[in-house]
Every structure is written in structure tokens, then in C-alpha cells.
Amino acid sequence: MARSADGARSGTAPAGAPGSQTLARGLAALQLVANSRSGLTAQQVADDIGVHRTIAYRLLSTLAQFRFVTKGEDGRYRPGAALAVLGASFDNNVRQLCLPTLRALADELRTTVSLLVAEGDEQVAIAVITPTNVSYQLSFHEGSRHPLDRGAAGIALLASMPPRPGERDLVQQARTQGWVMTHGEIEPNTYGLAVPVRRQPPSPPTCINLISHREDVVLRGKDAVIEAAEKLSDTLR
Numbered sequence: 001m002a003r004s005a006d007g008a009r010s011g012t013a014p015a016g017a018p019g020s021q022t023l024a025r026g027l028a029a030l031q032l033v034a035n036s037r038s039g040l041t042a043q044q045v046a047d048d049i050g051v052h053r054t055i056a057y058r059l060l061s062t063l064a065q066f067r068f069v070t071k072g073e074d075g076r077y078r079p080g081a082a083l084a085v086l087g088a089s090f091d092n093n094v095r096q097l098c099l100p101t102l103r104a105l106a107d108e109l110r111t112t113v114s115l116l117v118a119e120g121d122e123q124v125a126i127a128v129i130t131p132t133n134v135s136y137q138l139s140f141h142e143g144s145r146h147p148l149d150r151g152a153a154g155i156a157l158l159a160s161m162p163p164r165p166g167e168r169d170l171v172q173q174a175r176t177q178g179w180v181m182t183h184g185e186i187e188p189n190t191y192g193l194a195v196p197v198r199r200q201p202p203s204p205p206t207c208i209n210l211i212s213h214r215e216d217v218v219l220r221g222k223d224a225v226i227e228a229a230e231k232l233s234d235t236l237r
Contacts, residue, residue, distance in 0.1 A: 039076030102129045105228045109221040111212045118157040118205040152182040152192035153209040160196045160205035191218040195229040
């Protein structure tokens with residue numbers, strides 16, 4: 001059974017200047033389709049982004065022309081191959097390079113691990129890996145965003161940056177010991193342990209994050225996460 005640790009879902013297109021409305025709607029539609037496991041109809045997309053079905057159909061047709069989405073025989077739109085090409089261009093394909101290490105770590109520790117980067121004042125999950133050998137999974141969406149000063153991952157990312165005025169004591173602690181653990185800062189009753197991945201600018205600050213409802217699982221996995229972060233530091237050098 002999978003449980004989401006981040007139930008937020010992207011819906012209505014963000015407000016912007018009038019000239020950017022069509023682009024904003026198109027991107028919102030693309031994000032919805034990309035996050036859907038079973039595909040979405042034009043009507044479902046229209047309802048989610050708050051437009052008429054005709055407008056949603058035009059947006060999806062344009063995205064299909066560029067191979068970002070495909071329309072199945074069941075009338076549902078699903079992610080297209082062009083998304084994989086676009087995603088691979090992010091940070092020199094960092095996600096794909098890290099997946100083997102993250103997958104091995106998740107299965108070894110039998111809990112969820114993720115790779116996050118700093119973007120502005122937010123932490124963004126670019127890979128979320130659940131273990132394949134358990135019946136209960138704690139998970140959250142790739143692309144999830146949270147404030148940079150909350151949770152183990154955010155603290156680890158800040159620890160990769162120069163000191164900031166007013167930063168939490170946990171940030172300096174993470175710089176000193178090379179890892180950080182928090183409880184309930186992102187999701188109630190959830191423990192997080194994060195370790196920075198050493199990278200050179202202009203690469204964004206990056207970290208591995210381990211989450212579990214059980215403190216003993218997180219503490220027991222600390223050394224393995226540190227070892228995985230060292231491995232990724234070498235891989236991404």
C-alpha cells in the first residue's frame with residue numbers, strides 16, 4: 001500500500017500577464033498529464049485548470065504536435081517521448097545518473113529515498129524512489145516543492161551553501177557533521193535524514209533524503225546514506 005507524504009496536486013494554471021495566459025495553461029495541462037498514472041481526458045484537464053473543454057483540447061493538441069503528450073485509443077492523454085528528452089537536459093541528466101545508486105539504497109534500507117536540489121528559496125524533489133521489497137510505501141511526488149528552511153533535505157541543501165544571516169542552528173550542525181535529521185517538519189510523524197552531495201558551482205546544491213515513520217529505520221540507514229552521497233559526489237564530479 002502506498003501512502004503519499006505530499007498530497008498537493010497541481011491544478012489551476014498560475015495567474016500571470018495576459019500575454020502569458022495561454023502558455024501558463026499549456027504548462028499546467030502538461031504538468032497534469034505528466035503526473036497522471038493512467039492518463040487524463042480533455043475534460044479532466046479542462047476541469048483541473050479551469051477552462052472550457054474546447055480550450056483544453058486545443059492545448060493538448062498542440063502539446064501532442066510537439067510529442068510532449070500522446071493521445072491513446074481510449075481518448076486519454078499520456079506523457080510523450082519528448083518529455084524524456086526534455087527532462088534529460090536538466091542539470092546534465094543528473095536524475096538518470098543517480099537512479100541506480102538511489103534504487104539500490106531504497107531496496108537496501110527498505111524505505112523511500114529521494115534526490116533534491118535547491119531552486120531559489122525552495123527544495124525540489126527531482127527523484128523519488130520507493131523500495132520494491134516492502135508491502136507499505138511512504139512516498140511523495142517528484143516535482144514537489146517545499147521551503148528551503150524546513151525538513152532534513154532543506155537543511156542539508158542550505159548546509160551546502162555559504163552561511164546566511166539568521167539561519168537555523170541545524171544548518172551549521174549539518175555542515176559540521178555532514179548529515180541532519182528532523183522530525184515532522186514536512187509531514188507529521190515522519191522522520192527525515194539528509195546528506196549533502198558535494199558538487200561544484202554552477203551545479204545546484206543537491207542532497208539525498210531518507211524518510212520513514214520509524215526513527216530506528218532512519219538512524220540505522222545513516223551510514224548507508226552517507227556512503228551513497230559520497231558515491232554520487234564522485235559520479236557527478
